[in-house]
Amino acid sequence: MSSSSNSSLATGPTVAVLNQKGGVGKTTVTLGLASAAWTAGVRTLVVDLDAQANATWALGVDPSTENWGTGDALAANATGAAGPMIVPSGWGDTIWLLPAAGDLTERETDVRRADPARRLAKALDGVASTFDLVLIDCAPSLGLNTQNALAAASQALLVVEPTIFGVRGVNPVVDLVEQVWESDNAALDLAGVILNRVPAVSSDAQLRQQELAKMVGSKAVWSPSIPQRVIVNQAHGERAPIHAFGRRAGELPGIFDALLAKLRRSLA
Ligand SMILES: Nc1ncnc2c1ncn2[C@@H]1O[C@H](COP(=O)(O)OP(=O)(O)O)[C@@H](O)[C@H]1O
Numbered sequence: 020m021s022s023s024s025n026s027s028l029a030t031g032p033t034v035a036v037l038n039q040k041g042g043v044g045k046t047t048v049t050l051g052l053a054s055a056a057w058t059a060g061v062r063t064l065v066v067d068l069d070a071q072a073n074a075t076w077a078l079g080v081d082p083s084t085e086n087w088g089t090g091d092a093l094a095a096n097a098t099g100a101a102g103p104m105i106v107p108s109g110w111g112d113t114i115w116l117l118p119a120a121g122d123l124t125e126r127e128t129d130v131r132r133a134d135p136a137r138r139l140a141k142a143l144d145g146v147a148s149t150f151d152l153v154l155i156d157c158a159p160s161l162g163l164n165t166q167n168a169l170a171a172a173s174q175a176l177l178v179v180e181p182t183i184f185g186v187r188g189v190n191p192v193v194d195l196v197e198q199v200w201e202s203d204n205a206a207l208d209l210a211g212v213i214l215n216r217v218p219a220v221s222s223d224a225q226l227r228q229q230e231l232a233k234m235v236g237s238k239a240v241w242s243p244s245i246p247q248r249v250i251v252n253q254a255h256g257e258r259a260p261i262h263a264f265g266r267r268a269g270e271l272p273g274i275f276d277a278l279l280a281k282l283r284r285s286l287a
């Protein structure tokens with residue numbers, strides 16, 4: 020996208036992983052990329068914006084014991100507020116977490132408070148730039164908290180399933196990216212679309228991929244896509260990086276390594 024006249028806060032190496040639909044793999048992609056970063060020694064912050072706190076939990080942190088988190092960072096409306104709320108993940112010292120805690124659901128309705136859509140950008144200002152990568156795992160919504168994620172990010176990454184409903188849901192997300200780019204964040208770019216849960220053989224899935232490429236442009240649909248694999252659920256259940264499963268993880272580590280490399284090129 021070309022630049023516009025709005026003023027952006029510094030976004031750093033920040034990526035919003037989003038879709039309005041739940042269950043499409045936003046958290047799976049966030050954790051898979053974090054796992055690739057873990058292997059590569061890329062210092063990464065995961066920001067959990069979903070009140071379900073699945074990323075927080077899978078990163079080895081119990082959300083119910085956290086005193087502070089993304090809800091508080093949004094409420095603070097203060098530069099750098101996220102800094103002291105960041106905790107180490109259970110994955111080791113390259114992966115850090117801003118946990119989902121602090122009334123995230125209530126923050127969705129803060130539209131009448133001052134500067135409602137730029138609070139996460141403010142909270143991460145001066146903080147995001149101290150990491151090599153910041154991944155924001157969004158809630159399944161196009162509401163205020165997701166707008167905050169987009170205002171804080173330099174790249175928006177959509178996660179989509181190759182189904183008719185998956186493809187139908189893409190346009191409103193792309194529209195929101197455009198809207199936030201215009202109103203709050205001239206540094207925002209649509210990195211692309213990651214296809215998740217792609218079946219091995221399916222003419223319908225192929226047709227949907229072609230439709231998607233027509234909608235967003237074929238370069239915006241990232242390769243490789245992510246297949247449906249049982250190991251994904253096992254890794255979440257064991258709260259461990261998928262790269263820690265060795266050969267049991269099959270081709271998934273290589274896929275997330277390739278996606279991370281592409282993502283980091285888009286941030287450079
Ligand atoms: N590629 C995949 N293969 C197998 N299971 C998957 C895959 N991607 C996601 N899942 C499973 O689907 C469910 C929803 O995924 P999740 O990442 O939580 O979606 P979201 O964050 O978009 O709500 C989870 O149980 C997850 O383990």
Ligand SMILES: [Mg+2]
Nearest residue numbers: 045046069073
């Ligand atoms: Mg999720």
